Structures are given as structure tokens and as C-alpha cells.
Amino acid sequence: MSTEAETAPKAETKPFQAEVSKLLDLMINSLYSNQEIFLRELISNASDACDKLRYAAITQPELLGDDPKLQVTIKIDKKKRTITVADNGIGMNHDDLVENLGTIARSGTAAFVDQMSGDSDKDVSLIGQFGVGFYSAFMVADKVTVTTAKAGENTAWRWRSEGAGEYTIEPAENAARGTAIELHLRRGMNEFLEPTRLRTIVKTYSDHIALPILLTGDDDAPETMNDASALWTRPKSDITKEQYTEFYHHAAHAFDEPWLTLHNKAEGRIEYTNLLFIPSSAPFDLFHPDRKHGIKLYVKRVFITDDCEGLVPRWLRFLRGVVDSEDLPLNISREMLQNNPVLARIKTAVCKRVLSELEKKSTKAAEEYAAFWQNFGAVLKEGIYEDTEYRDRLLGLMRAYSTHGDDLVSLKDYVGRMKDGQSEIFYMTGEDVAALRKSPQLEGFVSRGIEVLLLSDPVDDFWLQSVPEFEGKPFKSVTQGGIDLSKIEGGDEKKDKADAPPEEGVGELIQAFKLALEDAVKDVRVSDRLTDSAVCLVADEGALDMHLERLLKQHQQLSSTAQKILEINPANALISSLAQRAKASPSDPAIADAAHLLLDQARIIEGDPVTDPAAFARRMTDAMARGLTGG
Ligand code: ADP
Ligand code: MG
Secondary structure (H helix, E strand, O other), X not given: OHXXXXXXXXXXXXXXXXXXXXXXXXXXXXXXXXXXXXXXXHHHHHHHHHHHHHHHHHHOHHHHOOOOOOOEEEEEEOOOOEEEEEEOOOOOOXXXXXXXOOOOOOHHHHHHHHHOOOOHHHHHHHHHHOOOHHHHHHHOEEEEEEEEEOOOOOOEEEEEEOOOOEEEEEEEOOOOOEEEEEEEEOOOOHHHHOXXXXXXXXXXXXXXXXXXXXXXXXOOOOEEOOOOOOXXXXXXXXXXXXXXXXXXXXXXXXXXXXXXXXXXXXXXXXXXXXXXXXXXXXXXXXXXXXXXXEEEEEEOOEEEEOOOHHHOOHHHXXXXXXXXXXXXXXXXXXXXXXXXHHHHHHHHHHHHHHHHHHHXXXXXXXXXXXXXXXXXXXXXXXXXXXXXXXXXXXHHHOEEEEOOOOOOEEHHHHHHOOOOOOOXXXXXXXXXXXXXXXXXXXXXXXXXXOOOEEEOOHHHHHHHHHOOEEOOEEEEEOOEOOOOHHHOOOOHHHHHHHHOOOOOOHHHHHHHHHHHHHHHOOEEEEOOOOOOOOEEEEEOOOOOOHHHHHHHHHOOOOOOOOOOEEEEXXXXXXXXXXXXXXXXXXXXXXXXXHHHHHHHHHHHHHOOOXXXXXXXHHHHHHHHHHHHHOO
């Protein structure tokens, strides 16, 4: 007897992962509004569980057993003060429970919890906007019991928690396939025992769910509360904006408003329906390497996968929603989807549709388009070098800041504003636009009214390497190679000076600088780029652009960097007085010091390290001392 008792599985108690505890604590102690969303979250999970089972049953029909009609049932018990959300979907086994209801699996959610500030007002409004999944049950319940049995397995399990730090798992008596989540309501939550209240919540948040959602009370017959047809199969004219938004929230696990909703039915050689969304805010993990795209693939209303590589290119990975194909076989496995010709056609069609929608927006609603561009422009730019097929259209969609005002400009606008005699599209890349605007290398362009694009996405340096031109105009970095602005209309301001005799001593100064700097620079020369600053650094014509070189170095893709060219500006007061000194006494040690100081200064402006900080400090101190003592 006693041995048997010992071998029988016992209840285990486990702590929640720290992030879960933090989230639960906040939900229990601070969240007093929007509590009804718990139902949306539980129904959403139940519906996902049924989708998973329906997919598994394509190859293993026996999983459905004698209970093939998948549905969600909500049962209220006023005496016990409980509400139970049950489904006959895929269910969970012991390990699933530990994995899913003890930790936060979704990377976005974990990042979100990390961001919580401890300022409960702020956090609470964040939670309202975000989904908090299963754990939202604790907003309304002081005790949650999950009884679940996984399809195809014989054991049932019971998970229980009061939300305070830990949960227990134990085997349960034979339960039906699927999951039942019983919430014991907190005090003050009686509204959730009222059928009318529940009907309203289901209509508001879950009407689009393609399964029947039933309500049963103690004695009444079950009543279906929702429309129970897949939203994308309904005619557009029957769908309200709110319904689209709720569907987006469910399908995308997102909680913003969709920026764009794209609902189409394609009929012809290939038949499919797409209900796709572009979010109005960028998700946390947009640039995470294993970020999946967010489109669910259905075949004739049966969910197949939300991880189908070939459905859209990576540069459209911000798309969310559903594609439902009529042509793919229902028993298609995820493996068979690779290189599937039907899928390839859908992909092309979806790409074209999305691009033409974006083109429309970009011309008809420039401001809205700018908001999209801020969120996803950097992703779209990946397509410029990955997908030559769409390159021209993507270049057309591209927007960038420039020295022409504060707004985003298009390449077309840029080309339209090019000066007579200007044959290249000038650009500069860097960390951020505000810093770029202050770059000395831009001075000469700005003073002559020649526009320069200011590009600050890391991807810019890469697409610029692979795209030779736009409308026949090559791209040209303003920090690379020689630039002759005198041929460009408006460049004449400088031309007068170029025709004038060279400033006194500039040649001597250049010689003295070269001597002092030796191998630290490749060359020293007079600049066409500068109007105010004394000096700047530029890359040699054939070398890598400076910002690209820095990026590659940061990512350990480059071990050494090329020597730069130091350009000097004779119109600058310091340079012209140094030039006079150089003419009088070329070997004056103050000139060598100035050469080093100016080079270090140029490096600092570029964000590059000063190679010898001690020497820099000594020279700086000397120079200041001379200035103060009038020496
Ligand atoms: P999400 O739905 O975003 O993954 P949740 O917190 O809502 O996050 O749910 C966590 C996980 O728990 C789900 O991904 C799923 O694996 C599992 N789960 C929750 N509810 C159910 C259910 N009713 N049936 C089966 N699995 C479930
Ligand atoms: Mg969920």
C-alpha cells in the first residue's frame, strides 16, 4: 500500500519565471480597467488550439476521435462564482504546461515586460495596448484551474495557481481532449457572470473567430454567441472597421490599429484570399534574426502554418494576417511548401499587390506614408538589394531625409531638383540624421544649394553598394573621393575663388602638414566641400565609404581601415593664419602640433577614436596655454 502511494505521481509546485511574476503582480494589484480583455485572450488561445488540432488531424484523422466538431464553450456557474472557457482543441501535456503557463515564450512579450517601468499608471496603459495572453486571467480571478489533455495522449493534467509566485501541476482524472480553464472570480467581478455582458464582450472582441463560441449557464441550452465564419470569407461590405481591427489583433498578436488593411479575393489561374495588414507601429523584434513573418497560411479555411518561408519575401516581414489558398492540397505538409509553384505565384501576386497599395498611399497620402516609412522603410530597403525584380519599384517608394528641408523626400523629387550640370545623386550615411546635418563635409553643398540625401539606416550602406543609379543618375557619397562642384550651377560662388590666385602659403602649409602627419593620412589637400570648418576627413576615391567601413569594422568584418584624406579649408581663419606662418617659417613646431590637433578633431567629428589620446591632450593643453598667455 505505502509503496503504491509513493510511486503514484504527486502534485509538483513550481515557481513562475521572474518576468511572469512581475507581470502577474502588476495585473493583480494595479489593473483596474479593461479587465474584460481576459476573455478575448482565452478565446484566442482556444481558437489557436483548435486550429492546431485541425492541422494535425489532416495527417492523423484519429486525433479527432468521436468529437470532430471543434468549438469553444463558455460556462458560467453563479453559485460557485466561476467562469470556464473550454475548447476541444490540441490540449497540453505536462511539459507543454510548464513551458507555456510558467514562462513567457513570446519574445515580444518578454521584451515588453522588461520595459515595464514600475510606474503602474504607465505600465497599465501599456498592458491595455498589449496582449498579455493567458496570464490576463488573473486580472479577474483569484484562482485559476486549467484541466487539459493533449490529443492522442492518455493522461490529463491539472494546473492550478493563485497567481502569487508559484503554480502546481498534478495528474487529473480522465478528462476529455482539449483544455478547460476555470476562473474563480475575484470580489467585484460579478459582471462576468452575466450572459448579456459576456455576449457583448464576445461580439466586440471575438466575433471574427471562425469557430462557434457557445455560452451555457446552469440550466439553459447552449447558445452560439458569434458569427463563427472566417472573417476573410465574408464580403468586404459586411465587415466593419472594428471587426477588421479585432481580427488583426487576434491574427497578428498585435494591439495597435492597422495602418493598412488589404482584403482581396483573387480568382483566375490561382485562387486565394488575402486579408493582410500593415501595423501602425513597429514590433520590438522587427530586426531580430529569427523573427518570423506574421502571415498565417490557410488552405480552404484550414490553418496550415504561421511560419511559411516562401509566402512573402523577408523585406515584407512586417505584414500580418491571413492568406487562404484554394489550390494547395489540404494535406500539404510544411516541408512540401518549400519551392511549391502555387505558393510562388501567390507570393508574386501578394508582393505586387502590396507594392501598388504602397505606391498609391505614397502619392495620395504623403503624410500617412511617411509614418509607414518611419516604421518599416528600413525593412523595405532590404528588398532593394535582395530582390532585383522589385528594385525599381522599391527605389520609387524610398523616402529619405535630405538637406532640402526637414521632411522626407523621394528620389524623384531629388532628381527633379538637381542643379544644371549636376550628374550625381549626393548622399551621406551615418548614425543619425541630426548628427549628419552638422557634418563639415556638407558645408560646401549646403552653401551652394546642392541637395544631399542623409541616410541613417545601417542597411543604407549596403544597398548603395549594389545599386548603381536611379533614373540614370549614379549615387555618390559626399565623404568619398574628389568632388568638383565647380561644374554645377551655383558652384560658381567657389569658382571665382578657384580662378583667383591661391591663398598665400597654402602650398607650404600642405607640405608642412604632410610632413608632420606622415602615414596618419593618405593625403592633405584643399577642399571643395568646406566653407566654415577648418578641416574634414574623406575616403579616397577607390576606398570604402567611411561610414560603411566603420560598420564593417564594428561587425568584425574588416580588420584594418584605409588611410583617409585630410581636406583643409583656406577660407577658414585658422587655416589662413597657419598658412601665413608656414610661408614665413615652414618648420615652426606649432604647425606640426596644429596638424595633429586638426586631424584628431576631424576624427572626433567622424565618431572615430583619437589614436593617441595622451598626445592629443598634451597638444591641446599647450595650444590653450599659448592662447591664454598670448604666446
Ligand atoms: P500566446 O497565445 O501569444 O502564445 P498566451 O499567454 O496566450 O500567449 O499562451 C501561451 C501558450 O499557452 C500558447 O502559445 C499555447 O501554447 C498555450 N495555450 C494557452 N491556452 C491554450 C489552450 N486553450 N489550448 C492549448 N494550448 C494553450
Ligand atoms: Mg494567446
